[in-house]
Amino acid sequence: MKKTITLQINGKQHEIAVEPYETLLQILRNQAHLRGTKRGCDSGGCGCCTVHLDGRAVYSCMIFASSLQGRKVTTIEGLPQGKELDPLQAAFVEAGAVQCGYCTCGIIMTAKELLAGNEPLDETQIRHGIAGNLCRCTGYTKIVDAIKIADASR
Amino acid sequence: MSLTSATEYFTPNGNQELLELLDRYGAGALIVAGGSFVHGLDARGLLLGIEALIDIRNLGLKQLTSDDDGLTIGAMVTFTELVQSEEVRSSAVLGAVRDALEYPPLQIRNVATVGGNIAAACPYFDLPTAFLALDAEVQVQGSGGARNLALHEMLVGLFQNGLEAGEFVTGLFLPRAPVRTASAFIKLESNANDLAIVNVAVRVSLDSAGSCQDARVAIGGGVAETSVRSSAAESVLQGEKVSDDLLQRVGEAVQSDLQPMSDHRASAAYRSAMAKTLTQRALRRALGRL
Numbered sequence: 148m149k150k151t152i153t154l155q156i157n158g159k160q161h162e163i164a165v166e167p168y169e170t171l172l173q174i175l176r177n178q179a180h181l182r183g184t185k186r187g188c189d190s191g192g193c194g195c196c197t198v199h200l201d202g203r204a205v206y207s208c209m210i211f212a213s214s215l216q217g218r219k220v221t222t223i224e225g226l227p228q229g230k231e232l233d234p235l236q237a238a239f240v241e242a243g244a245v246q247c248g249y250c251t252c253g254i255i256m257t258a259k260e261l262l263a264g265n266e267p268l269d270e271t272q273i274r275h276g277i278a279g280n281l282c283r284c285t286g287y288t289k290i291v292d293a294i295k296i297a298d299a300s301r
Numbered sequence: 302m303s304l305t306s307a308t309e310y311f312t313p314n315g316n317q318e319l320l321e322l323l324d325r326y327g328a329g330a331l332i333v334a335g336g337s338f339v340h341g342l343d344a345r346g347l348l349l350g351i352e353a354l355i356d357i358r359n360l361g362l363k364q365l366t367s368d369d370d371g372l373t374i375g376a377m378v379t380f381t382e383l384v385q386s387e388e389v390r391s392s393a394v395l396g397a398v399r400d401a402l403e404y405p406p407l408q409i410r411n412v413a414t415v416g417g418n419i420a421a422a423c424p425y426f427d428l429p430t431a432f433l434a435l436d437a438e439v440q441v442q443g444s445g446g447a448r449n450l451a452l453h454e455m456l457v458g459l460f461q462n463g464l465e466a467g468e469f470v471t472g473l474f475l476p477r478a479p480v481r482t483a484s485a486f487i488k489l490e491s492n493a494n495d496l497a498i499v500n501v502a503v504r505v506s507l508d509s510a511g512s513c514q515d516a517r518v519a520i521g522g523g524v525a526e527t528s529v530r531s532s533a534a535e536s537v538l539q540g541e542k543v544s545d546d547l548l549q550r551v552g553e554a555v556q557s558d559l560q561p562m563s564d565h566r567a568s569a570a571y572r573s574a575m576a577k578t579l580t581q582r583a584l585r586r587a588l589g590r591l
Contacts, residue, residue, distance in 0.1 A: 148308055148309065150310065166305075167304075167307040167308060167309055167310035167353075167354050168303065168304040168305055168307045168354070189340075190340045190341075190344065191337060191340060191408070191409065192494060194406070194408065197408055200411075203381070203411040204407050204408050204411060205408050205411050205412050206337075206408045206409070206412075208340075209336055209337050209339070209340065209412065210336060210412070211310065211333065211336055211354065211356070213310035213312075213354070213356070214310075214312070214333075214336070214356050214358065216312075257407060257408065260407060261407075276407060278406050278493040278494065279405075279406020279407055279408045279409065279493075279494060280406075
């Protein structure tokens with residue numbers, strides 16, 4: 148049976164009717180029409196669906212939509228300030244860290260949390276930090292480069 | 302996730318409300334903590350006929366309480382919250398917990414909970430092995446009241462926990478250990494994020510002469526239907542000083558206690574060989590913390 152929940156997505160209030168088994172990923176793509184968040188494995192293994200829930204990176208395919216009453220979600224669409232890309236997004240452009248692009252939004256959302264800490268990150272911390280995100284194109288080198296650029300410029 | 306049989310999603314605001322829901326839905330109820338293993342259970346066909354998902358986020362099971370007796374971890378404490386707690390970050394006794402929480406990715410650490418990890422009774426999980434080496438007790442609530450189970454009484458079988466109908470996990474208790482005690486955990490996985498092929502946790506207490514006065518050796522990851530202790534390995538360690546020769550005998554004792562599974566992750570023979578090696582490494586790591 149559908150129930151209506153109210154949550155904040157990228158700073159805007161949304162009222163969405165959800166089935167008990169529906170996930171955050173499903174409502175983002177199908178009801179909020181935010182398609183930057185990708186559906187990959189749908190079982191918490193690939194990281195394409197990573198978004199922030201109350202400021203923390205999560206696999207949106209594993210979060211029941213019904214658990215979101217009153218909570219705050221940020222997706223890749225919520226990162227730019229107006230027409231200005233987020234510095235992390237700009238770093239991905241600068242480093243050429245995108246090939247097919249399917250994993251990119253998820254990796255940026257994961258890296259966003261890594262860069263929220265106070266300390267600069269070394270390469271091991273970056274690689275360990277994005278271990279929950281798979282990229283089948285790049286071999287990760289340019290992704291790691293991009294995160295280093297963003298880390299150095301903050 | 303599929304679970305399309307579920308027609309209700311409840312978020313009870315108190316224990317009484319939860320107990321009533323468990324009573325009303327019986328085997329059709331599924332308690333959801335972090336939710337990160339719901340897919341894992343569903344994919345194994347273990348969630349057929351689930352009618353009601355019951356989210357326990359509003360029961361206040363988020364506390365970490367430390368006193369002279371030990372550390373109590375609320376069922377809804379996430380891996381991130383646990384690894385960031387001062388005690389887990391600094392205590393040699395809890396080294397195994399710290400080690401085990403290194404493996405899951407950020408997105409899992411942020412949602413997976415201690416209670417869910419235990420209640421799932423998954424033989425491949427890491428924390429149950431670590432907690433087994435730390436003499437953990439599981440705190441349980443039912444309509445008849447509260448009770449504590451030793452962790453091995455909770456890990457009954459393959460995806461089978463020791464809860465009675467209508468009961469739920471409220472937390473986990475880790476008792477204090479003697480002075481000069483340290484623990485460590487090591488996991489073998491085929492790639493990042495995978496379930497364990499083998500995992501091992503050890504806890505050792507040394508006396509003033511540097512001999513082992515108390516030891517725990519726990520092994521998981523498909524070596525049995527649950528994570529298990531190796532009493533043979535613990536006996537070998539008892540009263541002895543750790544040497545290369547002793548580690549050899551401890552490793553062999555671990556192997557004598559196990560009858561590992563063969564599956565798509567690893568053969569029984571490989572699991573057995575790795576259980577020996579990882580036990581030896583984990584012991585060295587634990588001793589290095591003393």
